[in-house]
Amino acid sequence: MVNPFEPAKAELVSTPSLVVDVPIVQANLKRLHDYANAHQIHVRPHTKTHKSQLFARMQLDYGASGLTTAKVGEAEVMAQESSDILIAYPVVDPERCRRAAELAKHCTVRVALDSRQGIDALAEYARAIGSTVGVLVDINVGTNRTGVASPRDALALAKRVEQQSPALRLDGIFFYPGHIWNPTQEQVNPLQAIDATLASTIELWGTNGLAAPIVSGGSTPTAYQSHWVRSQTEIRPGTYLFNDMNTARAGFCERSQCAAALVCTVVSNAVPGKAVVDAGTKTLTSDRNVMHPESGHGHVIEYPEAKVVRLSEEHGEIDFKDCESIPRVGERLTIIPNHICPCMNLQQAVYLQSPEGLTTASIDTRGMLT
């Protein structure tokens, strides 16, 4: 039983603490950039996963071409690390438009939009402030969350963006394949359909005199299949840096490639067959495993047969009936969470474990309002 988090587990004073193993992070970064370099695709990591300037710097050191954020407040902070920021979110309301336009005075700012209202509102603020904001037109490729329905609808918005020049600059196309988990497990790679949609859109734009120099897509589950989408110029994976039980149970990575885990303490084993640790929904979140919702709330490294069956806010109840023993009160366990992104967002700081010892990283953009 190998537990890469053993040194931190022994050394930490307080639990529950999130520990990140730096050598595993470095290997995950290298793996992705080797792939991206081989296929000449830019990597623009989504910083929602770590919300930390320190990890953003590591990503840039490995060759990231810029950074992605969800919130404008995150963009303002991450602009201290990179002069090329994509806000992968519909910036449509006055407060977001004003701040995005203001930030665009100091660095390259792009946003993803799928509405005329958003285009018009953002243009109004950029014009008033005297900046230019880049726009990627968001097209729905099957996730059914945001994005216009068709190449024709994308063309209509692209024309509208062009009309708002120089307040707005038409930079290309945005998509999010969030509905696809492990494309290699399907008979026909679903990224081929996305490839066709994007090709049609680009062709239609071209016949109307509009170019899409940037085609931004990608997610962690689809990252290593990005070459199926031939027009894609950049990918925006987030989780790849750490991985988690979502990516591991989906077959996208090995458990040994999970770089972040929660060190917690057994606080009770009074109820027969189970033990309770000090990590509940306020630490692990209540996110179920996407592909295997029945698998419980994470993976206990020391007891691989155990199952985290129920969480309340500060209690994690673990069923040990398939294990040879139940841990004693006070014993420390290490849990790989289902979904690392919201877990990071719950921490004030995380521990970094490396051969040089234990340090901390602050979660700089945690809990930003807008």
Place this chain on the structure above:
Amino acid sequence: MVNPFEPAKAELVSTPSLVVDVPIVQANLKRLHDYANAHQIHVRPHTKTHKSQLFARMQLDYGASGLTTAKVGEAEVMAQESSDILIAYPVVDPERCRRAAELAKHCTVRVALDSRQGIDALAEYARAIGSTVGVLVDINVGTNRTGVASPRDALALAKRVEQQSPALRLDGIFFYPGHIWNPTQEQVNPLQAIDATLASTIELWGTNGLAAPIVSGGSTPTAYQSHWVRSQTEIRPGTYLFNDMNTARAGFCERSQCAAALVCTVVSNAVPGKAVVDAGTKTLTSDRNVMHPESGHGHVIEYPEAKVVRLSEEHGEIDFKDCESIPRVGERLTIIPNHICPCMNLQQAVYLQSPEGLTTASIDTRGMLT
């Protein structure tokens, strides 16, 4: 369609923002204390719900006898508001024991314990520091999370606490009826079984020369049924202050008694039949409704027939197919969350709406480590 959050919704600059209506909070406080006073039961609110010194002060102003916390770090902060703190959590590891014992030098500190290891560890630190920590023996009344199994097991721990005097002081019994939602909806009130278990425990302790001056239990769903547990001296509800869709859909309160809601903005309606707001799992959490998990992620006040069908981290997807219209991009909506406690924990600050206008409250003990 009455929306008590309308003034804040119009006035707020940024979304998503959590707004608390102060008059509704005051009515909720008065309602509980009227009941508790009529039945001569102390109220020791669980501050996990609000994590804010401001709301703790309101609770104390209405007659709370002390405060409850889950974490030792929360206890250290809440001790600035009350000199009588219960840490309703197994304090068993060195860091928690040391800090709880240290805090007990300055105010009354009690903890709930269900293990010999916990009793011995806490006693060791209290002895070294020279303080006395009060102990409530945790007995499992059916929640099957923590707590010893029987009155006899509770007696064994009570004796062990007594042996650790003066480092520890046996103060009574602790239980948590977290498995009971609306006791009045069942044929036989399940609190009667708890009443019997506690009576047996107290009798057994009595024949062994041990007293239980404090019997601490209660939750928000059982709060107004507390008189069924005749030996109970105090209750520890948390959610009652704000209520949420968990308590509303369980029939424990009216929707008009929900004092906290998220004001959010429609950022997209490009996908037919739905709109997307800027409140996802990093705002609303992924907690499902306890009694009605199929009901979606909260209640949209402006569109009561709408359903918050899917959340990702910063996107809340709302299905409007049962509504007459779909909101426009930029429109603001107000969502009452399923579970208010973890939502508060995600905020840096919340807005307070009162007839005097809009102010803010900081979430002081948000995201405490231990």
